[in-house]
Structures are given as structure tokens and as C-alpha cells.
Amino acid sequence: MRRNLLSVLERYHLIMMSAVLLFIIFVSICVGRFQISPVEVLKIIASKFFSLETGATVMMEQVVWEVRLPRIIAGMIVGGGLAISGASFQGLFRNPLVSPDILGVSAGAGFGAALALLLNFTGITVAVFAFGCGLIAVSLVYGITRLHKSTPTLIFVLSGIIVSAFFTSLISLTKYIADPYDKLPAIVFWLMGSISAVTYKMIWITMPLIVIASAVLLLLRWRLNVLSLGDREARSLGINIRKLRLIVVVCTTIITAAAVCLGGTIGWIGLVTPHLGRIMVGPNHSRLLPVSFLLGASFLLIIDNIARTLTATEIPLGILTGIVGAPFFTYLILRHKVKWL
Amino acid sequence: MRDASFSYPDHKVIFDGLSFSLEKGEILCILGANGAGKSTLLNSIGGLFQLSKGDILFDGQSIRSLGQLEIAKRVGYVPQSHLPTFPYSVFEFVLMGRTPYIGTFSSPSDHDRAIAEEAIETIGIAHLKHKPYTEISGGEMQLAMFARVVAQQPELLLLDEPTSHLDFGNQIRTLELIGNLSQKGFSVIITSHFPDHSFLLSNKIGILKDGRIIDIGSVDEMITEENMKKIYGIDVRVAYFEQAGRKICVPLRQN
Numbered sequence: 001m002r003r004n005l006l007s008v009l010e011r012y013h014l015i016m017m018s019a020v021l022l023f024i025i026f027v028s029i030c031v032g033r034f035q036i037s038p039v040e041v042l043k044i045i046a047s048k049f050f051s052l053e054t055g056a057t058v059m060m061e062q063v064v065w066e067v068r069l070p071r072i073i074a075g076m077i078v079g080g081g082l083a084i085s086g087a088s089f090q091g092l093f094r095n096p097l098v099s100p101d102i103l104g105v106s107a108g109a110g111f112g113a114a115l116a117l118l119l120n121f122t123g124i125t126v127a128v129f130a131f132g133c134g135l136i137a138v139s140l141v142y143g144i145t146r147l148h149k150s151t152p153t154l155i156f157v158l159s160g161i162i163v164s165a166f167f168t169s170l171i172s173l174t175k176y177i178a179d180p181y182d183k184l185p186a187i188v189f190w191l192m193g194s195i196s197a198v199t200y201k202m203i204w205i206t207m208p209l210i211v212i213a214s215a216v217l218l219l220l221r222w223r224l225n226v227l228s229l230g231d232r233e234a235r236s237l238g239i240n241i242r243k244l245r246l247i248v249v250v251c252t253t254i255i256t257a258a259a260v261c262l263g264g265t266i267g268w269i270g271l272v273t274p275h276l277g278r279i280m281v282g283p284n285h286s287r288l289l290p291v292s293f294l295l296g297a298s299f300l301l302i303i304d305n306i307a308r309t310l311t312a313t314e315i316p317l318g319i320l321t322g323i324v325g326a327p328f329f330t331y332l333i334l335r336h337k338v339k340w341l
Numbered sequence: 342m343r344d345a346s347f348s349y350p351d352h353k354v355i356f357d358g359l360s361f362s363l364e365k366g367e368i369l370c371i372l373g374a375n376g377a378g379k380s381t382l383l384n385s386i387g388g389l390f391q392l393s394k395g396d397i398l399f400d401g402q403s404i405r406s407l408g409q410l411e412i413a414k415r416v417g418y419v420p421q422s423h424l425p426t427f428p429y430s431v432f433e434f435v436l437m438g439r440t441p442y443i444g445t446f447s448s449p450s451d452h453d454r455a456i457a458e459e460a461i462e463t464i465g466i467a468h469l470k471h472k473p474y475t476e477i478s479g480g481e482m483q484l485a486m487f488a489r490v491v492a493q494q495p496e497l498l499l500l501d502e503p504t505s506h507l508d509f510g511n512q513i514r515t516l517e518l519i520g521n522l523s524q525k526g527f528s529v530i531i532t533s534h535f536p537d538h539s540f541l542l543s544n545k546i547g548i549l550k551d552g553r554i555i556d557i558g559s560v561d562e563m564i565t566e567e568n569m570k571k572i573y574g575i576d577v578r579v580a581y582f583e584q585a586g587r588k589i590c591v592p593l594r595q596n
Binding site: 091094095096219220221222223225226228229230232233235236237238239240244278282283284286 | 384387388389408409410411412413414416417418420423424426427428429430433437438440441443445446447448449493
């Protein structure tokens with residue numbers, strides 16, 4: 001019975017999971033402190049396309065279009081982007097415990113944002129600082145690996161850990177010297193992750209980056225399969241691993257840095273959702289990458305819905321993903337006897 | 342292979358001034374003690390290590406003029422063992438052999454799938470096709486790797502100690518399979534730790550010692566008591582064994 005269910009899942013997985021995501025999007029529009037019934041939401045959406053008397057107040061329309069929708073779009077591209085990066089990195093590094101920030105992009109971006117906040121910048125400037133420092137961190141990692149003669153993949157992971165540790169210390173330093181009444185809370189909140197203050201402007205800047213880089217990773221789906229066999233075998237199958245590795249690293253870095261700009265440092269999604277994807281459709285990246293994207297998007301939307309409804313004040317996403325993610329991951333490992341760990 | 346040399350950047354010379362040639366459908370078995378440079382030699386022929394001197398020619402074309410992709414279409418490499426990470430099905434694993442023919446941004450075509458199916462039939466592992474290759478035995482993994490290299494359709498197969506991780510029965514079955522593949526037109530270079538296996542393959546033998554092929558020739562010429570003493574430093578007897586209908590090579594008690 002379960003076998004059958006799994007094989008159906010495997011065949012129609014994209015359609016089914018897109019449907020699930022659509023449903024979650026719809027629920028996310030309805031959910032929130034400001035009550036709007038599902039029927040009214042449907043009417044408000046329909047009125048965009050047909051001339052229709054909705055009876056909805058201006059307030060309702062504003063909540064749907066200006067507050068909830070940008071937040072939902074941000075949640076989707078952040079969650080989906082982190083998940084597809086995680087899946088690609090796990091394949092590239094042949095290690096299922098790798099997450100997209102393994103090469104230091106999150107630590108770098110976190111430091112960039114903290115520094116910008118410390119220097120009294122706000123809004124887009126903070127995002128630019130975060131993005132820039134994320135790229136610098138990964139470039140440093142890449143530079144370190146170039147010093148090594150044969151650059152086996154493991155050197156990347158090691159250099160990533162080194163650079164991450166360095167930038168994490170710098171983050172602590174900025175926190176230490178930040179004004180504890182004003183700037184320190186801002187830095188801490190930023191680092192814990194949230195998509196509550198997302199604007200359309202931010203979305204229009206980051207979405208193309210995430211979409212294009214994700215598309216490139218999707219196109220490389222078969223090469224990622226071969227890369228996950230190991231460096232030497234990939235080369236014996238005619239793959240230029242240096243070049244391919246660089247492309248994958250650049251794409252995941254752009255996605256992760258853009259995601260961090262939008263939502264702060266949100267952990268777990270890039271690590272956990274690829275595993276869930278593998279359980280559902282197997283390890284072949286042709287199926288795993290799109291499924292991971294859909295799963296990551298769905299997961300973050302659900303988490304964000306919890307974040308804004310559970311308590312009177314919003315709970316930062318970075319906290320919730322861990323609290324929900326850890327037991328969920330434990331369940332997956334025990335329930336399905338995950339074989340690649 | 343012409344006057345080829347390889348040394349590591351720290352100037353440790355692994356082999357030097359090697360020359361030999363191989364015809365289509367021929368099997369060359371390279372014998373040598375641990376650390377004699379057998380694996381390094383195979384990796385160099387596969388273009389995975391770059392020669393420091395000399396050249397390797399495929400139908401007259403220098404390996405230095407061929408890219409990794411071009412080499413992959415001519416030379417298939419089967420490592421000693423493969424450590425799987427993700428549970429690809431055996432079919433997906435074999436299909437990866439088609440990679441040199443698939444564009445960077447593409448996925449395997451129906452044609453590639455058909456060739457992978459055929460390779461799986463050739464090796465005789467159709468029953469394993471849908472199994473995750475993390476759950477098959479070491480012998481079956483070896484067969485899956487053979488199927489992958491057959492799907493790759495190279496002219497030359499490089500097999501790095503293909504029998505070293507297998508049980509007694511699978512060792513012999515693997516040798517038979519290698520014989521069959523050479524009859525299908527693949528040239529084969531294998532490294533081995535078992536001189537006796539050469540009698541089952543009736544191939545060319547190259548003896549590698551201290552980075553030199555000290556001799557190359559037919560099994561009967563090469564697998565001799567003197568040569569074995571030279572390579573391994575032990576006393577062996579090579580004799581015709583009537584019940585098996587072939588020559589055998591067995592070690593003696595050394596003291």
C-alpha cells in the first residue's frame with residue numbers, strides 16, 4: 001500500500017506538490033491577525049482579473065496585496081532557493097549533512113548586515129552589505145582552495161568552516177561594540193531571520209537572482225548526479241569538475257546570499273528539505289531539485305504562518321525552523337531509516 | 342604509449358620511459374608489487390593524471406590534444422571500489438556512463454536509456470535494475486560498474502584490480518566477463534595481484550617494477566618462476582595442471 005502511494009508520488013510528484021503549494025499559498029493569504037474569510041480572499045483575487053463587486057474594504061485589499069502577498073512571495077523564493085541550494089551542495093560535496101551556508105555565505109552575509117546596522121544604515125543598504133559580504137566570504141573560501149595543489153572537494157568544506165568561524169567572530173565583535181539599547185536588538189533580530197518587513201522593491205531586486213541561479217542549477221541536474229559519484233569518477237566520465245564546481249558554487253552562493261538579504265539567516269531548510277525530497281522521489285537531481293524547491297517554499301510558508309499567528313508578537317523564523325525542523329528531521333531519520341546517512 | 346613518464350610534483354618518480362602498444366580487443370594485464378606504480382599508470386592512461394614526459398597515443402592521436410570529454414569517449418575507467426553516497430537505482434548509475442555524450446545542460450535521451458538497458462543486459466544484471474545501488478553486494482556493485490563502463494562505449498577499458506574485493510567465485514566470473522568484453526572488441530588494461538588469473542585470460546602480460554616495464558609478452562613467456570621471484574621476492578612453481586587443463590602459478594612455503 002505504501003509502495004503504491006510512493007510510486008504514485010514519484011510519477012505525479014510535480015503536479016501534486018505544486019497543488020499543495022498553491023493550497024498553502026491560499027491559506028497563507030487568509031491567515032493572520034486581520035481576519036479575512038477565504039471567500040473574501042477569492043473575491044479580492046478575482047477582482048484583479050474581472051470587474052467584480054467584492055464588498056471588501058480598502059483595508060482588506062491592502063492587507064492582501066501590500067502586506068501578505070509580498071511576504072508570501074518572499075517566503076517562497078527564500079524557502080525554495082535555500083532548499084535547491086542545499087540539494088545541489090549535498091550532491092556536489094557528496095555529503096548529505098551539508099547545508100547551503102557551508103562555504104560561509106551566511107556568516108559573511110550576517111556580518112555584512114550587522115556591520116551596516118552598526119553604521120546606522122537601513123533598508124536596501126543593509127541588504128547590499130549582506131549580499132556583498134556573503135560573496136566576499138565565499139570568494140575567500142575559493143581563494144584558499146586555490147592555494148591547495150589538487151583541490152579535492154573536501155578542502156572546500158574545510159575552508160568553508162574556517163571562513164565561517166572567522167566571520168562568526170566578526171559578528172560577535174559587532175554585537176559586542178554595538179549600542180545595547182538600540183543597535184544590538186536590531187542586529188540580533190536581523191540575524192534571527194524574518195520576512196515580515198519585506199517590500200516589493202526588495203523582491204524585484206532579489207527574485208531575478210534567485211530564479212536565474214536556480215534555473216542554472218536545474219539545467220545542471222544530470223551533471224550533479226555524476227558529480228555525486230566522486231571527483232575521480234566524474235572526471236573519468238568526461239566532466240571538467242573544476243569548472244562545474246565553480247558554476248554550482250556561484251549559483252548556490254547567489255541564491256543563499258539573496259535569500260539571506262530577504263529573510264535573514266534562516267537555518268535548517270537547506271539541510272532538511274532535500275532529505276524529505278529524497279525520501280519522496282529518490283536521489284536523482286532531475287527530480288530532486290524541482291521537488292526540493294517546492295518543498296522548501298511550502299515549508300517556509302507554513303513556518304511563517306506559525307510565526308505570525310502563534311503569539312501576539314512575531315516569532316523570528318530562524319527560531320521556528322529549528323524548533324519545528326529538529327523533531328521533524330529526527331522523525332524522518334527514524335521512520336524511513338534514511339539510508340544515505 | 343610512448344616513452345611515458347610520470348612523477349609527482351615533489352619529484353618522486355613513479356614510472357619513467359614506459360613504452361608499449363595495445364591492439365583492438367587485446368588484454369594487457371599489469372603485474373607488480375604494491376607501490377610499483379600500477380594504479381598511477383592506469384590513471385595516467387585515463388587522463389586523470391598528467392604525464393610529466395612522453396605521450397599516450399590513441400589511434401595516433403596524442404592524449405595531450407584531447408580534452409577530458411574526448412578521452413572519456415575513448416577510455417572507460419573502473420576504479421577498484423566505489424563508495425556510494427546516495428541511493429541511485431542501478432539503472433540510473435549505469436545511465437551515468439552516458440555522460441560524455443550528454444550536453445552540459447541536458448539529460449539522457451531515449452537513445453542513451455536504450456544503450457544503458459543494453460549494457461545491463463550484456464553484463465547480465467537486469468534483475469538488479471531498479472534496486473538502489475547502495476543495497477547490492479560488492480560483487481553486484483562490480484558488475485554495475487562494468488555495465489556503466491560498457492554504456493560509456495569506450496574503445497579501451499581500464500580496470501583497476503577488478504577482482505581484489507570479490508569472493509572466489511565472483512573473481513572467476515569477473516575474469517570470464519573481461520574475456521567476453523575483449524571479444525566484443527574492447528581493448529582492456531587491467532592491473533592484478535594474482536599472476537594465476539593471467540592463465541585464465543590468455544592475455545599479454547606487462548611486469549612493472551620500480552617504475553619500469555621490465556618485460557612485456559605472452560602469459561607463457563612472462564609468468565615464470567624467475568619473474569615471480571623478481572617481482573614479489575617469493576618462490577613459486579609454475580606448472581601444467583592436468584585436471585584443470587591449464588598452467589597454474591602457486592606459491593611455495595617460503596621457509
